[in-house]
Amino acid sequence: MRQSFRFIGRSTPRMDGVAKVTGREIYASDIYLPDMLYARVLKSPYPHARVKHIDVSGAERLGAVVVTYRDVPDVVYCPRLVSTPEATYKDWRVLTGKPLYVGDPIAAVAAESEELAQRALEAIEVEFEVLEPSFDPLESMRPGKPLLHERIRYMGEEVEVENNIACTMEIEQGDVERGFEEADVVLEREYRTNRRYHCQLEPKTAVVRPEPGGGVTIWTTTQSIHNTRLLIHEIFGIPVGKINVVKTALGGAFGSSIQTNIVVPIAVALALKARKPVRLAYTREEDLHEHCAYQMIFRLKLGARRDGRLTAGSLEAILDIGAHQIQAYPLLGCLVGWWVSLYKLPNLRYVGKAVYTNKVPSCAMRGYGNPQITWAVESLMDELAEELGLDPLEFKLLNHVGLGDLFWGQGPTVKSIIKSSGVEELVRRGARLIGWDKRPKPGAQRGRYRRGIGFGRGFHTSSAGAPVPGTVVDYTGAMLKVNEDGTLDYVTAMMDCGGGTLTAHAKIIAEEIGVPLECVNIVRADTQTTLYDVCTHASRGVYAGGAAALQVAREVKRKLLELAARVLDAYPHALKIRPDEERGQGVIYVEGVEGREITIGELASMARHKNWGTIAAVASVRQGSCPPHFTAYFVEVEVDTETGKVRPIRVVAGADVGRVINPKLAEGQIHGGFAMGWSMALLEDTPYDPRSGDLLNKGFITDYKLPTARDLPPLEDFQVFFVETEEPTGPFGAKGLGEGALNPVAGAIANAIYNAIGVRFYELPITPDKILKALKGGERR
Amino acid sequence: MKIRFKLNGREIEAEVEPNTLLLNLLREHLHLTGAKYGCGIGECGACTVLLDGEPILSCLTLAVEVDGREITTIEGLARDGELHPLQRAFLEEGAVQCGFCTPGMILTAKALLDENPNPSEEEIREYLKGNLCRCTGYVNIVKAVKRAAEEMAR
Numbered sequence: 036m037r038q039s040f041r042f043i044g045r046s047t048p049r050m051d052g053v054a055k056v057t058g059r060e061i062y063a064s065d066i067y068l069p070d071m072l073y074a075r076v077l078k079s080p081y082p083h084a085r086v087k088h089i090d091v092s093g094a095e096r097l098g099a100v101v102v103t104y105r106d107v108p109d110v111v112y113c114p115r116l117v118s119t120p121e122a123t124y125k126d127w128r129v130l131t132g133k134p135l136y137v138g139d140p141i142a143a144v145a146a147e148s149e150e151l152a153q154r155a156l157e158a159i160e161v162e163f164e165v166l167e168p169s170f171d172p173l174e175s176m177r178p179g180k181p182l183l184h185e186r187i188r189y190m191g192e193e194v195e196v197e198n199n200i201a202c203t204m205e206i207e208q209g210d211v212e213r214g215f216e217e218a219d220v221v222l223e224r225e226y227r228t229n230r231r232y233h234c235q236l237e238p239k240t241a242v243v244r245p246e247p248g249g250g251v252t253i254w255t256t257t258q259s260i261h262n263t264r265l266l267i268h269e270i271f272g273i274p275v276g277k278i279n280v281v282k283t284a285l286g287g288a289f290g291s292s293i294q295t296n297i298v299v300p301i302a303v304a305l306a307l308k309a310r311k312p313v314r315l316a317y318t319r320e321e322d323l324h325e326h327c328a329y330q331m332i333f334r335l336k337l338g339a340r341r342d343g344r345l346t347a348g349s350l351e352a353i354l355d356i357g358a359h360q361i362q363a364y365p366l367l368g369c370l371v372g373w374w375v376s377l378y379k380l381p382n383l384r385y386v387g388k389a390v391y392t393n394k395v396p397s398c399a400m401r402g403y404g405n406p407q408i409t410w411a412v413e414s415l416m417d418e419l420a421e422e423l424g425l426d427p428l429e430f431k432l433l434n435h436v437g438l439g440d441l442f443w444g445q446g447p448t449v450k451s452i453i454k455s456s457g458v459e460e461l462v463r464r465g466a467r468l469i470g471w472d473k474r475p476k477p478g479a480q481r482g483r484y485r486r487g488i489g490f491g492r493g494f495h496t497s498s499a500g501a502p503v504p505g506t507v508v509d510y511t512g513a514m515l516k517v518n519e520d521g522t523l524d525y526v527t528a529m530m531d532c533g534g535g536t537l538t539a540h541a542k543i544i545a546e547e548i549g550v551p552l553e554c555v556n557i558v559r560a561d562t563q564t565t566l567y568d569v570c571t572h573a574s575r576g577v578y579a580g581g582a583a584a585l586q587v588a589r590e591v592k593r594k595l596l597e598l599a600a601r602v603l604d605a606y607p608h609a610l611k612i613r614p615d616e617e618r619g620q621g622v623i624y625v626e627g628v629e630g631r632e633i634t635i636g637e638l639a640s641m642a643r644h645k646n647w648g649t650i651a652a653v654a655s656v657r658q659g660s661c662p663p664h665f666t667a668y669f670v671e672v673e674v675d676t677e678t679g680k681v682r683p684i685r686v687v688a689g690a691d692v693g694r695v696i697n698p699k700l701a702e703g704q705i706h707g708g709f710a711m712g713w714s715m716a717l718l719e720d721t722p723y724d725p726r727s728g729d730l731l732n733k734g735f736i737t738d739y740k741l742p743t744a745r746d747l748p749p750l751e752d753f754q755v756f757f758v759e760t761e762e763p764t765g766p767f768g769a770k771g772l773g774e775g776a777l778n779p780v781a782g783a784i785a786n787a788i789y790n791a792i793g794v795r796f797y798e799l800p801i802t803p804d805k806i807l808k809a810l811k812g813g814e815r816r
Numbered sequence: 817m818k819i820r821f822k823l824n825g826r827e828i829e830a831e832v833e834p835n836t837l838l839l840n841l842l843r844e845h846l847h848l849t850g851a852k853y854g855c856g857i858g859e860c861g862a863c864t865v866l867l868d869g870e871p872i873l874s875c876l877t878l879a880v881e882v883d884g885r886e887i888t889t890i891e892g893l894a895r896d897g898e899l900h901p902l903q904r905a906f907l908e909e910g911a912v913q914c915g916f917c918t919p920g921m922i923l924t925a926k927a928l929l930d931e932n933p934n935p936s937e938e939e940i941r942e943y944l945k946g947n948l949c950r951c952t953g954y955v956n957i958v959k960a961v962k963r964a965a966e967e968m969a970r
Contacts, residue, residue, distance in 0.1 A: 048907040055915030056903040056922060058850020058890030065849035234950055236854050236862055236916035286852070286916030287950050319855035533914030533951050699910035703956055707913065710953030736859045736948075744941040744954040753955060 041614060042542040042552055043767050046699040049538045050557055051284065051531070063283045064240040064316050066254045071242070072100065072145035074305050074315035075152040076298075077159055078324070079134030079141055082393035082728030083168035083181065086132040086141060086161055093158030094144050097151060100309040101159070103142040104130035107304050110270045111188045115294035115362050115398075116262040117499075117570055122368070122448075122506035124202055124360045125188040129270060129300040134163075135183050135358035136393050137729040138324030140297060145305040145313045170723050172332065172355040172390035175199040183358060183391040201360050201389040204367035206447060214347025214382030218338025220422045226411040229720040229799040230330040230355070233400050234741055237286020238322040241302040244312040250277030251306060255299050256285055258292045258530050259570035264562045266295045267303055281561040288532045289711075290399035291326045293572045294361045320734030327721055328400035329366065330355040331407045335415055337380075343425050345434045347382040350374055352408075354389040359396040363389035365507065366404050368446025373405040373778075376443045376663065377412050377493065378434040394723060395730070399572065401708075402774040405495055406715060406781060410799065413491040413782025418795065421477070427490060427786070428462055428471065435492070444496045444661040445573070448505040451660035455770070457691030457758030461667040462492065468687045468754055469669035478793015485674050486684060487791025491783030492667040497693075497762075497771030498575030500658030509575065509657065512566020513583035515544065515591050516651035519643055521620030521636030523550065523591070526558045528565035529580045534773055535700035536576030540584035542696055543766050547588035548595070549612030550621035550635065566655050574664065574771025577696060581766035583656040590652030598647065599623040599638055603631050662762050664770040665691040668709070668783040674791045676810055679803030681717055681788060683748040688755050693762035693770035702755045704776045709753070712780020714742045717800050819883040823848075824892025832879040839863045839874040842889060850890035850919045854948070861947030864920035865889045871927040890919035893926070902926055902964040911960035913951035921947045925961045934965055 054060040091101040107129035114127055130140050142159060146152040169175035175183075176198045186193045187201075215221050241255040250273060257263045260280040268275045285292070302315040317325060334351040352370055356363045367387035375383060402409075416434075420427040436442060438456040443449070466472075474488040499507040514526040525544060531537045541555040558564075568580070596607040603610070605625045615622045615634070624632035633641075642650060671685040688705045695701050718740035722731045732738035747753075761768035781799065789795050794809045820829050823846070832841055842848045842865070854862030856875050863875040866888040893900045902922050905911070912918050921944065928935055928943040935943070940961045941954070949957060 046910070049910070049912060051915070052907040052912055053899070055912045055918050056890075056899065056906050057894055058848070058919045060915055061849070062852075062916065064853065065843070067844055067847075067849075234948075236860065236914065236948065236950055237852070238854070285914060287914040289950070316853070319857075319859070535910075535913070699956070700913075703910045703913060703952055706953035706955035707951045708953075711950070735857070736855060741948055741950070742953075743945040743948065744958065745945045747953055747955070749937055750955065750958060 040546055042546045043694065043696055044698065047538065047542065047552060047697060049535045049700065050541055060284045062237055062286050063242065063254045063256045064237055066242040067314065068242065068244055068312040071312040071314050072147060072309055073149040073152045074143055074145040074302060074313050075156045076140045076301060077142040077156050079137060079139040081134060081163055081165050082137050083166040084134050084163040085166060087164050088162040089142065090160040091142065093160065094155035097155045097158060099144040099146040099152060099155030100305055101142060101144050102130065102304045102308055104128065104132040108270055112266065112269055113360065114266060116265055117293060117508055118362065118365045119506045119508065120190050122365050124364055126184050126359050129304055136395055138395065139358065140301060143301045143305055145309050168393035168728050170392055170394060170725060172353050172392055175390050175392050183393065199391040201356055201391050202364040202367060204387045206371055206385040209382030211347050211349055211382045211384040215338045217340065218346040219341045220419060221336065221338040222415060222419050222422065223334065223336035224415055224797055226333040226335060227798045228331045228407045229715065231328040231400060231715060231719045232323055232721050232739055233289045233291040233326060234736060234739065235287030235289055235291055238317040238319055239296040239298050239325055240316040241298040242312065242314045243302040243306040245306045245310055248277065249273060250279065251303055253280045253299065254283055255280065256292050256296060258288050258532060258572055259568065260528055260562050261567045262570060263295045263299060267300065270300050271303060279561050279563045282530065282559060285530055285532050289401045290403065290572060293399055293570055297325065319736060323730060323734035324395055326398050327395050329397040329404060333408065333411045335411050337415055337419055339419055339423060341423065343423060343430050343433050345378055345380055348380040349384040352387045355392050356389045357392055357394040357396040361396055361398040365446065368448065370404045370408055372443035372446040373408050374412065376436050377409065378416065379436055393728060401711060402495060402778050405493065405774060405778045406712065409493040409778045410781040410785060413779060414785050414795065417786045417789065428466055431492060432459060432462055442663055445499040445507055449499055449501040449507060449661060451502060453663060454764065455662060455693055455760040455762040456665060457760045458665050460758045461665060461689040461691055464756060465667045465669045465687050465689045469671065469685065471669065474790060477790050480791065483675060483677050485676060485791040486671060487787045487789065488669060488671045489783045489785065489787025489790055490669050491779035491786060493775060493779035494663035494665045495574050495771065495774035495778055496661040497578035497664055498658050498661045499573050500579060500661045502659050508569045509579060510655055511568045511580045511583040512655045513587045514566065514651065514653045515587035516649055517591060517635060517639045519636065519640045521634055521639060522554045522556055524556050524558050525584065526560050526565055527580065528560060528562065528568035529576065530571040532571050534576060534704060535697055536571060536580060539577045539696045540581055543581050543584045544588040545614065546767065547585055548592045548621060549614055551614040551616055551619060554620055566653065574773045574775065577769050578765050578771045579658045581769060582658055583654055585766040586654040586656050587652040590654065591650060594650050595623060595635060595638065598642060598650065599633055602633055602638065602641065605631060658764060660764055662764060662770050664693065664772055664775045666775040666779055668779050670783045670787045672784060672787040672791060674788060674806065676792065679806035683713060685752045686748055686754065689758060690772060690775065691758045691760050692772040693760055693765045694768035695757050695759060696769050701772055704772045705755045708776025709780055710742050710747055712777050713747065713784065714740065715799065716781040716784040718742065720800055817880060819880055821882045821884060822886040824888060834880060836879040837875060838877040838879050838882060841879040842874060848889050848891050852916055852919065854916065861920045861924065862917055864923050864947065866923055866927060869927065869930060871924045890923060893922065901967045905960040905964035905967065909956045909960040909963060911952060911956040917947055917949040921949065921957060929965055929968060933969060937962065
């Protein structure tokens with residue numbers, strides 16, 4: 036039975052929207068404080084080197100405050116605090132005397148103006164001993180190659196690094212050899228992904244103000260104010276209570292601020308030394324040297340019987356993680372989780388290796404490895420279906436992990452059972468809308484422009500919740516209090532990266548209690564006044580954060596009804612609350628008895644006058660699973676065989692996100708996911724110049740191809756639909772969406788290109804060069 | 817150097833260096849942080865403001881260049897607390913996600929609608945191509961500009 040809702044499922048503008056369209060929203064990079072110093076960072080010009088000598092006296096003579104790797108706490112840390120110690124390797128220092136990539140911070144200065152800071156930076160003299168770098172993980176692993184890190188830290192102990200392998204994971208289930216023997220068709224391919232850059236519009240920034248008594252206040256680009264706080268405590272030893280990280284709006288992140296960005300500890304070190312507020316705002320070029328997505332090499336093998344059943348799979352994954360571990364080990368676990376949760380593999384083997392290279396450190400980027408492996412799997416499944424003479428849709432539906440199946444979610448330590456799935460309907464409806472039956476035969480077309488339709492499906496977890504503790508921290512705190520006029524203050528540490536997460540929370544609260552949406556005030560909060568929230572990542576904002584919002588709303592409602600029962604001389608269970616738009620608040624009434632009612636404001640005021648106390652609730656909520664939200668993409672492309680350019684013609688995108696909370700914003704996630712997937716498949720990469728060891732684009736986004744408004748399909752040719760399911764563990768049945776919106780896109784596009792020109796590509800991005808070369812060579816594997 | 821210019825309808829005077837960028841003048845000295853720094857070299861469009869009604873990149877414009885002229889920033893678009901139709905449309909269509917590109921995007925769109933009150937979808941996409949957005953895939957942004965054009969024509 037479909038419930039009727041007042042707010043859930045209806046499109047409402049985001050609650051921070053007016054501030055954002057009027058330029059009044061404050062982002063971390065908008066913070067300027069009185070008497071503030073501007074910081075600049077001295078970075079390594081070499082990809083691998085040792086500082087032999089550093090002289091900062093020139094900078095100090097200019098009046099700058101300077102810190103070098105010799106002045107910062109001797110603490111080795113991991114900037115991401117999402118995993119438990121069992122799953123965390125530490126190899127970072129605030130500043131380094133042994134730079135491991137071009138752009139690795141060595142020293143930093145703060146001065147009264149940005150110009151003076153830059154002059155001071157240029158007055159620092161450094162002598163380097165240049166070491167041999169490696170830019171390719173396969174090369175980096177070769178015995179005898181210089182080690183980036185000789186020792187790293189794990190669980191408080193030092194561990195030796197061998198052959199630049201940061202960490203490994205191996206998993207085997209069933210009998211893989213026998214599984215492949217049972218197969219009628221076995222395909223094995225090697226896939227190589229691109230090294231993408233998040234290009235969140237707001238470059239990483241930290242503003243730090245030292246406080247009397249030894250504390251600091253921090254404004255920064257972060258997806259987790261509490262983890263930022265805990266990391267600064269870990270590095271600098273400042274008592275947690277004296278570190279206050281203030282929530283600001285975030286100009287996008289896509290995973291690049293799950294970890295505390297390096298600007299934060301550098302700015303803290305400078306502010307503590309200067310005893311003045313310090314602002315460290317990265318330029319775009321610096322930001323491009325701060326983070327990127329994980330580049331991966333897969334050797335993927337799948338076997339299936341003639342009847343279409345998969346019999347076995349093996350995956351060897353090599354992750355090029357760059358110079359440091361941010362979350363390489365947990366990623367090895369998630370990667371196998373994403374892989375085995377797409378299609379049922381009765382026998383499987385997985386070997387994952389994360390390898391250090393002298394490149395910018397890699398971190399999660401929307402999907403955390405899922406877009407990479409889903410591209411490979413969706414490509415190979417398409418190829419395998421063709422070999423078997425089956426329709427890829429039927430082949431995938433037959434093998435997919437769905438309702439009632441065991442789901443590995445966030446890796447081997449986070450397993451649960453799937454309780455809601457709209458996969459079948461997503462695939463069937465999408466196929467009808469795109470005209471799947473009418474798609475051309477692969478490679479059958481001639482002529483300059485050739486069109487093809489491709490299909491890709493996928494999922495992502497909603498949160499990293501699990502029935503057991505596991506190795507991932509995942510819970511959210513929330514507070515809700517009733518004000519004397521019937522409005523409510525909602526206090527959460529959770530960040531809204533742009534998805535409308537907190538607006539969804541407000542809708543959940545308004546729906547549950549029965550107040551107009553405008554009554555819910557999202558409080559500008561900070562770490563001192565909020566309960567812990569792990570992070571806005573893993574598509575957990577609505578599913579996990581929303582569950583906390585729902586819990587406090589339920590509790591507040593219970594208390595409201597209890598008090599109202601006294602006042603109205605009725606039983607709590609006979610009372611209802613309706614949102615009264617005219618009075619601008621909720622009204623509590625006795626159902627069926629006219630005139631017996633009181634507004635929430637009147638009740639809250641009475642509670643004050645009668646000294647009953649504040650009506651409020653507080654909760655810290657852990658979700659017991661991380662249900663997959665599912666997506667299916669059908670994409671039609673046109674390949675220009677003379678220029679090699681690919682143009683999007685039509686997109687049909689379906690999503691099962693459980694119950695949809697805010698349709699327009701949910702659609703927006705799909706639109707953005709497609710755009711990011713489009714450029715993952717075709718445009719984005721950050722190659723290195725082997726001579727300088729620097730990024731070939733030197734940090735300029737002009738040479739980092741992002742789609743513009745012109746490059747995406749027309750409005751009428753981009754169709755989004757939702758298949759609503761009811762996730763029993765989600766708030767009002769809701770699941771996540773942010774990452775599933777991206778994961779299958781590159782696979783769908785690669786399959787569409789194959790359908791158009793009959794060529795498969797095993798390396799991303801699929802550039803015009805590669806297409807022309809393949810067409811010229813008549814290559815068809 | 818002293819410069820005088822009209823900022824969001826108000827005459828103002830400012831003391832600037834010859835190399836002060838308009839973006840820095842607005843953000844750091846006049847406390848109007850609606851124009852954003854996204855790249856500093858004209859790649860992303862987040863710093864867009866209107867100079868005599870024309871969209872310009874304030875990160876590439878010297879403050880002295882605006883002497884005697886008129887600047888509109890996102891803060892000056894709503895009049896008497898009333899949102900501009902573009903602002904309303906961006907809200908209603910879900911064209912705002914992280915919001916960092918929004919001020920530049922809205923001002924560029926305003927220049928478009930001032931020039932061409934009834935643009936086709938293609939013209940909208942062409943005009944907005946210099947403003948990068950990483951969240952929306954531009955879909956709801958294009959929808960919002962169309963909607964605002966329709967509303968303003970009424």
